[in-house]
Amino acid sequence: MKLRPFIALLLFALLASGSFGQSRFDNPSEVITSFYRAMEQEALETRSAELKALFLEEGTIHSIVQKSSLTSSPKGGSVTDFLQGSSGFYLANTMSYDEIERSIDYYVDIATVHSLVFQTIVERNNANIAYEQMLWFSFTMVFEKDRWFLTNVSWVNAFEDEDIDDAMRLDTLWHPTKN
Amino acid sequence: MIAIRKHSILYSITAALLCFATSLLAQLPSTSVDALDAFYHASSRADFNPNDHLLPTARCQVVTYAEDGSTKAISFTPQAYAVQIDTLTKLFEVDQQPVVILSRYYGHLATAYLSLYTRLIDRQNGDTLRLRSMQSVQLIQQNGWKIASLVIQNEVEAYPFSEELWPRELSEDLKLGIGSISQVEPDTTTSTSPEADYDPNKVYNVDQLQVAPEYPGDPALFTSLLSSFAATMDSSLEGSPFTVVIEEDGFARLGYVGDLSGAEIERAQSFVKSMLIWYPGVLDDASVKTKLIFYLL
Numbered sequence: 001m002k003l004r005p006f007i008a009l010l011l012f013a014l015l016a017s018g019s020f021g022q023s024r025f026d027n028p029s030e031v032i033t034s035f036y037r038a039m040e041q042e043a044l045e046t047r048s049a050e051l052k053a054l055f056l057e058e059g060t061i062h063s064i065v066q067k068s069s070l071t072s073s074p075k076g077g078s079v080t081d082f083l084q085g086s087s088g089f090y091l092a093n094t095m096s097y098d099e100i101e102r103s104i105d106y107y108v109d110i111a112t113v114h115s116l117v118f119q120t121i122v123e124r125n126n127a128n129i130a131y132e133q134m135l136w137f138s139f140t141m142v143f144e145k146d147r148w149f150l151t152n153v154s155w156v157n158a159f160e161d162e163d164i165d166d167a168m169r170l171d172t173l174w175h176p177t178k179n
Numbered sequence: 180m181i182a183i184r185k186h187s188i189l190y191s192i193t194a195a196l197l198c199f200a201t202s203l204l205a206q207l208p209s210t211s212v213d214a215l216d217a218f219y220h221a222s223s224r225a226d227f228n229p230n231d232h233l234l235p236t237a238r239c240q241v242v243t244y245a246e247d248g249s250t251k252a253i254s255f256t257p258q259a260y261a262v263q264i265d266t267l268t269k270l271f272e273v274d275q276q277p278v279v280i281l282s283r284y285y286g287h288l289a290t291a292y293l294s295l296y297t298r299l300i301d302r303q304n305g306d307t308l309r310l311r312s313m314q315s316v317q318l319i320q321q322n323g324w325k326i327a328s329l330v331i332q333n334e335v336e337a338y339p340f341s342e343e344l345w346p347r348e349l350s351e352d353l354k355l356g357i358g359s360i361s362q363v364e365p366d367t368t369t370s371t372s373p374e375a376d377y378d379p380n381k382v383y384n385v386d387q388l389q390v391a392p393e394y395p396g397d398p399a400l401f402t403s404l405l406s407s408f409a410a411t412m413d414s415s416l417e418g419s420p421f422t423v424v425i426e427e428d429g430f431a432r433l434g435y436v437g438d439l440s441g442a443e444i445e446r447a448q449s450f451v452k453s454m455l456i457w458y459p460g461v462l463d464d465a466s467v468k469t470k471l472i473f474y475l476l
Contacts, residue, residue: 058240177278
């Protein structure tokens with residue numbers, strides 16, 4: 001009984017701080033976590049509302065299905081294009097994402113985030129059939145109206161010829177420049 | 180003989196096709212970094228073709244700031260971005276060079292987070308602006324590497340670039356500033372000391388003068404000119420700032436335009452061209468160059 005006021009106070013504090021209630025997206029990591037959560041939503045309305053809340057109005061999504069080092073099928077467009085194009089796939093499957101690794105580069109009001117995730121796809125009609133794969137996601141963001149918005153998300157799946165961990169390896173290139 | 184001739188023709192056609200294919204392949208950037216180089220080179224020129232460098236679904240976002248410091252990202256389609264480049268290259272000779280590229284790639288997706296050095300030479304008066312920006316680029320291989328997303332953040336003076344992205348070894352010869360908000364070196368063309376002696380080469384602020392520049396004729400003329408171009412001198416109205424320099428002979432020329440979009444630069448230029456000859460600013464009984472700050476609404 002004595003715990004009740006404490007729990008109520010704790011809940012109030014969490015809600016007031018925004019960490020439990022509505023997200024404020026005031027750091028890039030929060031946007032990434034919310035993005036994966038939105039991508040897992042089964043209902044189109046929920047998925048649509050959660051994804052659109054993360055992107056600027058002109059935001060874009062590009063995905064690459066990589067079959068081998070030489071062949072791939074890139075697709076891209078607005079968030080609405082993505083929602084429409086993937087709705088059939090979501091009707092037949094459920095998806096979950098487990099993030100393995102993340103790195104962030106930022107300067108003032110832009111940020112770039114790289115993330116490796118483990119994706120699990122399960123057929124709705126037969127839960128025994130599941131597909132698993134690793135994906136590399138690259139996010140670009142801008143800080144506007146006191147929060148971070150996604151401007152573009154691109155991703156590519158792992159393929160046999162190359163270790164996807166390579167995606168997180170950074171090459172620093174010095175460019176010869178003349179005044 | 181006929182058979183030999185047929186073979187000769189076949190060989191010729193095959194050779195011609197091979198040459199054509201090889202020349203096409205030679206034109207396509209072989210790596211994402213080559214594609215970036217090609218993009219920055221091409222987007223410094225008036226004949227920039229967005230289809231060669233950007234996917235049709237690509238968006239270019241430029242971070243801009245309102246007078247109150249709030250951020251607004253302006254989004255451009257590839258065609259709209261090309262219009263901006265076209266406008267910019269009409270006004271300035273443009274040179275863009277990446278300095279440090281932090282590159283990642285896997286399969287047919289590549290990213291670059293890079294520092295960029297930009298030099299703009301005013302085609303009318305030869306003034307040079309040297310700026311730097313941070314840019315985040317995503318590229319996808321689809322008939323060659325093409326840009327899917329470009330986000331541009333111009334330098335903010337309060338947040339200097341890190342040594343990693345602007346190393347001394349690469350940047351010590353790169354001058355910055357001259358009319359640029361993002362300058363590192365002091366702007367020697369604009370005096371900031373109220374006690375500064377008269378110098379014919381300096382551009383003075385109004386508060387340093389004995390007599391401020393004055394637009395000729397009825398004040399309503401100037402008000403009408405301002406309203407025709409949706410311009411103001413009132414900083415509280417949260418417009419996009421730019422400067423106009425009134426020369427010693429009273430002629431006006433466009434100064435700093437770093438916070439304006441391409442279309443706004445065009446509007447600002449028309450605004451300045453529509454001005455009559457001013458009565459110039461006066462210091463120590465001599466006409467001097469004066470900087471005026473305007474805002475586009």
